[in-house]
Amino acid sequence: YGLKDLVPVLRHEPTYDSNMTLGIDLNSLLNSLDITKDTKSHHCLDAFESPWVETSRSEVQPTFYIPESFRNIKGMLGTAQVEFTSVNRDQPRISLLQDETLFYLFYKHPGSVIQELTYLELRKRNWRYHKTLKVWLTKDPMMEPVVARDSMSERGSYVFFDPQRWEKCQRDFVLHYNAIM
Amino acid sequence: EIDEFTLKHLESSLLNCPDSLDADTPRLFENPLSLPHPTSIFFPHEP
Amino acid sequence: TKTERYYLVFTEWVKLQQRVKPDNPVNIVFIRQLFEKGVIDKKEKIIEFIKAALELSVNSFKQSDPTGEVFTSIDALSRLITSLLVIQEFDIEERKEYFNLLLSVVTLVFAKDHQTNVTSFNERPYFRLYSSLLTDWDKLRDHHFIRVSDSAVRKSLTEFDPYFFDIFASFLHSYQPIAFPGFSFAWITLVSHRMFLPKILRSKELRGWDKLVLLLIDLMKFLSQYIKKGNVPDSISVIYKGALRIFLGIANDVPEFLIQNHYKLVKNVPPTCIQLRNIILSAIPKKMLVPDPFVLQITEENCSDIPEVFYDPSQDLKSLKKPIINYLRIPSSSLLRTISGGIFRTELEYENGIGYDENNVDVNLIHAIVTHVAVEVGLEVSKASKNAVFNVKSSYYTLLFGLLSDGNDEVKFHVIQAMVNQLRYPNVHTHWFNFALKLMFLAEDWPDDQLPIVQEIILRSLLERIIVNKPHPWSVVVTFMDLLKLEGTDMIDKPFITDIPEIHAIIENL
Numbered sequence: 242y243g244l245k246d247l248v249p250v251l252r253h254e255p256t257y258d259s260n261m262t263l264g265i266d267l268n269s270l271l272n273s274l275d276i277t278k279d280t281k282s283h284h285c286l287d288a289f290e291s292p293w294v295e296t297s298r299s300e301v302q303p304t305f306y307i308p309e310s311f312r313n314i315k316g317m318l319g320t321a322q323v324e325f326t327s328v329n330r331d332q333p334r335i336s337l338l339q340d341e342t343l344f345y346l347f348y349k350h351p352g353s354v355i356q357e358l359t360y361l362e363l364r365k366r367n368w369r370y371h372k373t374l375k376v377w378l379t380k381d382p383m384m385e386p387v388v389a390r391d392s393m394s395e396r397g398s399y400v401f402f403d404p405q406r407w408e409k410c411q412r413d414f415v416l417h418y419n420a421i422m
Numbered sequence: 423e424i425d426e427f428t429l430k431h432l433e434s435s436l437l438n439c440p441d442s443l444d445a446d447t448p449r450l451f452e453n454p455l456s457l458p459h460p461t462s463i464f465f466p467h468e469p
Numbered sequence: 470t471k472t473e474r475y476y477l478v479f480t481e482w483v484k485l486q487q488r489v490k491p492d493n494p495v496n497i498v499f500i501r502q503l504f505e506k507g508v509i510d511k512k513e514k515i516i517e518f519i520k521a522a523l524e525l526s527v528n529s530f531k532q533s534d535p536t537g538e539v540f541t542s543i544d545a546l547s548r549l550i551t552s553l554l555v556i557q558e559f560d561i562e563e564r565k566e567y568f569n570l571l572l573s574v575v576t577l578v579f580a581k582d583h584q585t586n587v588t589s590f591n592e593r594p595y596f597r598l599y600s601s602l603l604t605d606w607d608k609l610r611d612h613h614f615i616r617v618s619d620s621a622v623r624k625s626l627t628e629f630d631p632y633f634f635d636i637f638a639s640f641l642h643s644y645q646p647i648a649f650p651g652f653s654f655a656w657i658t659l660v661s662h663r664m665f666l667p668k669i670l671r672s673k674e675l676r677g678w679d680k681l682v683l684l685l686i687d688l689m690k691f692l693s694q695y696i697k698k699g700n701v702p703d704s705i706s707v708i709y710k711g712a713l714r715i716f717l718g719i720a721n722d723v724p725e726f727l728i729q730n731h732y733k734l735v736k737n738v739p740p741t742c743i744q745l746r747n748i749i750l751s752a753i754p755k756k757m758l759v760p761d762p763f764v765l766q767i768t769e770e771n772c773s774d775i776p777e778v779f780y781d782p783s784q785d786l787k788s789l790k791k792p793i794i795n796y797l798r799i800p801s802s803s804l805l806r807t808i809s810g811g812i813f814r815t816e817l818e819y820e821n822g823i824g825y826d827e828n829n830v831d832v833n834l835i836h837a838i839v840t841h842v843a844v845e846v847g848l849e850v851s852k853a854s855k856n857a858v859f860n861v862k863s864s865y866y867t868l869l870f871g872l873l874s875d876g877n878d879e880v881k882f883h884v885i886q887a888m889v890n891q892l893r894y895p896n897v898h899t900h901w902f903n904f905a906l907k908l909m910f911l912a913e914d915w916p917d918d919q920l921p922i923v924q925e926i927i928l929r930s931l932l933e934r935i936i937v938n939k940p941h942p943w944s945v946v947v948t949f950m951d952l953l954k955l956e957g958t959d960m961i962d963k964p965f966i967t968d969i970p971e972i973h974a975i976i977e978n979l
Binding site for chain 2: 658702
Binding site: 243245255261294296 | 611718719881
């Protein structure tokens with residue numbers, strides 16, 4: 242119970258796990274929690290991803306609340322719930338829309354009639370949907386592709402619509418026919 | 423001493439430790455159609 | 470089979486959840502049909518249904534492509550549980566009972582899985598279920614359940630809300646690592662979940678604090694069990710690191726929790742985890758600025774705050790409660806003898822301490838006595854003058870002095886450790902124990918040449934908290950500096966210091 246018994250601790254002897262007994266420099270742990278001297282009012286537990294830094298590699302959605310009055314403001318762009326419920330009414334409109342608008346509707350309304358309508362329209366415009374990459378592509382008109390010997394694929398130049406960057410881009414690509422629809 | 427049963431269970435728990443994705447808000451209805459991670463569309467993607 | 474029919478119905482629910490938003494009325498219609506068609510209209514049926522749904526969901530998780538959506542069924546089950554809890558016309562007791570029932574079914578399935586599948590048990594789907602329950606409930610309860618249109622139902626749910634967390638915490642307690650080591654890492658993640666821990670910490674009237682203290686004690690008991698001299702399994706080290714981060718989060722967000730519960734928490738910290746103990750004892754009220762221990766002294770002015778103690782330590786005084794209360798009112802040597810004789814255990818307790826491996830004394834009882842003295846000092850100071858309390862003749866001082874002089878080294882050690890546990894941020898307890906420890910260090914009326922032993926144990930108890938990485942409780946540093954100033958160069962000439970070169974070097978430096 243005396244001072245002598247602190248000696249193994251001071252000497253980092255293996256009797257005691259020094260990470261637990263002597264402890265560690267807590268600065269890195271505090272930084273991982275965004276706790277600094279200047280952030281006294283910051284509540285780190287409200288967005289706590291995980292007890293370990295190693296398993297906190299992505300942020301989690303903290304508590305938040307959008308009042309109903311902020312959701313359905315009439316006349317505000319993008320707030321009204323757009324519903325495509327009538328094929329008869331909507332189909333003629335589809336052919337009038339630009340490519341980018343069709344891509345937008347395709348990705349925005351999965352599992353809906355409008356997705357199917359836009360799919361059909363894009364196919365009419367010679368776009369094809371790549372099932373694995375989950376993007377639309379069309380042939381580059383300037384280059385003729387070379388078909389493989391087994392007729393299962395072709396190599397050529399294609400224009401892709403990149404939904405991440407929201408732009409068309411041209412790439413050389415090996416296209417497997419069973420990958421597109 | 424830590425018994426074999428407990429040690430095995432602990433090690434398995436460590437291996438399966440839930441991460442922040444496991445603790446994230448469920449999004450049953452809002453399954454995104456785009457790629458799960460924002461990478462180039464030409465990133466090698468396993469079918 | 471009946472189970473297969475339950476699988477089919479549940480699968481329909483899962484598909485529905487992928488097609489519609491949670492607040493779509495079709496969800497209520499579906500559930501109503503579950504009752505009307507006799508699927509879950511009786512207790513036995515809901516038990517079987519939830520059991521089947523959970524087993525299906527866990528299997529679905531195990532068989533799903535790990536890079537894809539593995540939690541679809543589990544999330545849907547969470548949605549179902551929350552909906553069942555909310556849409557039925559329950560009074561508060563019925564809702565509590567129903568929630569208990571549903572979580573009991575989950576627990577039984579979980580326990581069976583944990584017990585029978587040692588190699589293939591996976592904690593993740595169960596973790597996800599509880600995590601999703603928390604997030605689903607969180608969405609519902611926002612702004613006092615404002616999304617619920619019926620005001621009577623809203624009121625009923627608002628009343629039930631604290632019980633939701635209370636029941637959740639109770640079940641978490643039964644899932645503790647000692648019981649289910651295969652769920653340890655998931656358990657710790659749930660205790661610190663962003664939709665649980667902050668809610669409990671900030672619960673109205675601090676209703677959740679009791680259960681949270683219990684959960685943190687569960688965590689520390691598990692660590693204590695497996696932190697052994699010379700060998701700490703890797704998984705335990707990782708658990709410790711997670712615990713550390715959680716306590717740091719609590720110290721930042723709601724330090725009052727650590728301040729008011731220091732008594733219960735600190736006596737359960739593994740004795741070799743000095744830094745963790747320091748974190749708890751270094752907590753400072755949010756409104757207070759961190760004082761500089763090398764500049765500030767302990768005075769009546771800066772230590773006027775009387776700390777609140779959430780749990781009354783006198784409840785732990787057992788058979789010594791009456792003698793101690795009586796002694797503090799009117800000290801007597803016979804009462805002191807009773808108290809000194811009553812602090813021993815009937816059986817030896819193994820404890821992995823620094824320099825010791827077992828306890829003959831009831832350490833919890835000693836902590837209760839010392840903390841009770843602290844609480845009484847605070848009360849007395851608020852009612853009467855400080856002079857009556859800050860006095861060598863006060864019963865508070867003579868009780869502790871008496872325990873120390875009657876006791877052997879082991880008693881002295883644990884009493885002094887409990888006293889040093891009261892040295893925290895500037896407050897009345899801190900002030901009094903600084904006063905008491907300084908007096909004891911210099912007292913000349915220790916019987917049988919006990920002064921050097923008392924001095925050594927006081928220095929050991931202070932020094933062990935300062936030689937470790939930060940944080941250091943403010944008044945531990947101040948008290949240590951006070952003793953150095955009082956003793957001057959006499960300190961480094963003390964035999965118990967000169968005998969140990971490492972300690973001599975430290976003291977000499979300071």
